[in-house]
Structures are given as structure tokens and as C-alpha cells.
Amino acid sequence: MARIALITGGTRGIGAAIARSLKASGCNAAAVYHGNAEKAEAFRRETGIPVFQWDVADFAACAAGLKSAEQYLGGPVEILVNNAGITRDALLHKMTPQQWSEVIATDLTSCFNMCRLSIGAMRERGFGRIINIASINGQKGQFGQTNYSAAKAGVLGFTKALALESAAKGITVNAVAPGYVATDMVAAVPREALARIEAQIPVGRLGQAGEIARLVQFLAADESGFITGATFSINGGQYMI
């Protein structure tokens, strides 16, 4: 039976590449989106991957959305990719409480929401793959991103704690920390700031979404059951730990 996979933020950028790649590997994959219905519909038409709309920052919306997605897919989610994320970049001395809390809610609390709602069925069945998409900026910090760096560093701690709780139940929980990848999010970085960043990437270019998806597909496989609690950096050599 095809494994059921759900990818949040799965209709654009890195998430869309992950959804395509999991589908190509034989999964019964679905994607969650929030704001951009037009792009989501185009993605659905092009890939045949079903899309569902809800706000991953909202626990009740996740509960209702997950229920309808699982009904459509024909069973509980076995592979969960928490990819949805936003930026609200500002220096801390200018950052509003809203810029802080929106990023924490969408980038970190979403992992709690989606995992909390999916983990019970994974535990009962003795199988699960959870892959949380973190960021290089949660590992090293980034000028202008106290909110995002805090959220993504939080994702790394969350991943390790949940990996410990889940290891004996056949569930692996890992984090992937991409560097700067050619997506809408990175395209929104001011040109000067992006030029400064690109100069720090030894590989000499931005990453491609498909280069992140390759690793996620590997971690999602049944055969990857001994890999858990790990953080994988994919950043073109920009930050080596």
C-alpha cells in the first residue's frame, strides 16, 4: 500500500518539490496551503496532487483540515512534512509583537499542532516519518531574523525531544535545515542583502528546491528507520557544523 504523506506549505517552493518527489516515490501525497489559492490550484492541476487549505498556526483549523484530508486520502497520515513557514524580517529594535508572534505561530507552533494531531495514529500503527523543515538561520542566527531564527532553532529542539519520545514506536523525527534556496521567500530578500548572502555560499549559487526534496524523500522511506533525531544541513557549505 502506498504510504500517505502530507506536506504543509506544499504547493510552492521547497514544499512543492517535496510533494512532487514523494508522489514520484510512490506515496499517496497531499499538500496543504494557506494564502495563495491560485498557485495551489495550478499546482493541483499540473501534478494531480490534492491540495487542502488551512492555517497551520491554528490548532482547531489543523484538526478540521487533517480530518478532511485523511478522509480523502483514505487513512491516517504516515509521513508528515512540516514545511510551512513565513518570514517577517526586521531588526529587533524595530520588530512589532505581531511580527514576532506570527513567525513563532506559523514556523514553530505549527509543528506542535500538526504533530500533536498525527502522532496518536502513528503510535497505534507503529510507523511514522516526521520531517521538520528548519533553516540554516536557526542554526547560526541571521541579522534581521530574531523571530525566524528563534522559531527555527525551536524546531530543532522540538525534533530531538519528539524523536526521543517516538523512537520505540517506529516513528522517526528528523530536521532538514536548508540554506538559501531559490524560492519566493528568498526572492523577497532585498537585493543588497541577498548579494551579501550569496557571496558567503562556497558552492557559489542558491540551492534548488529539488535538492532539498531528495533528502526528504530519503528520510521518508521505510528503509530509513534508524535515522532519528538528526539535523541535516543542506546549504552549499555556507555553515558547517
Ligand code: CAA
Ligand atoms: N550584517 C551586518 N550588518 C548588516 C547586515 C548584516 N547581515 N544587514 C544589514 N546590515 C546593516 C546595514 O548595512 C545598515 O547599516 P548602516 O545603518 O550603517 O548603513 C544597518 O544594518 C541597517 O540595515 P537596513 O537599512 O537594511 O535596515 P532595515 O531595517 O531596512 O532592514 C533587514 C533590515 C530587514 C534585516 C534587511 O536587511 C533584510 O531583509 N535582510 C535580509 C535578512 C535575511 O537574510 N532574511 C532571510 C530571508 S530567507 C529565509 O529566511 C529562508 C531561509 O530559511 C534561509
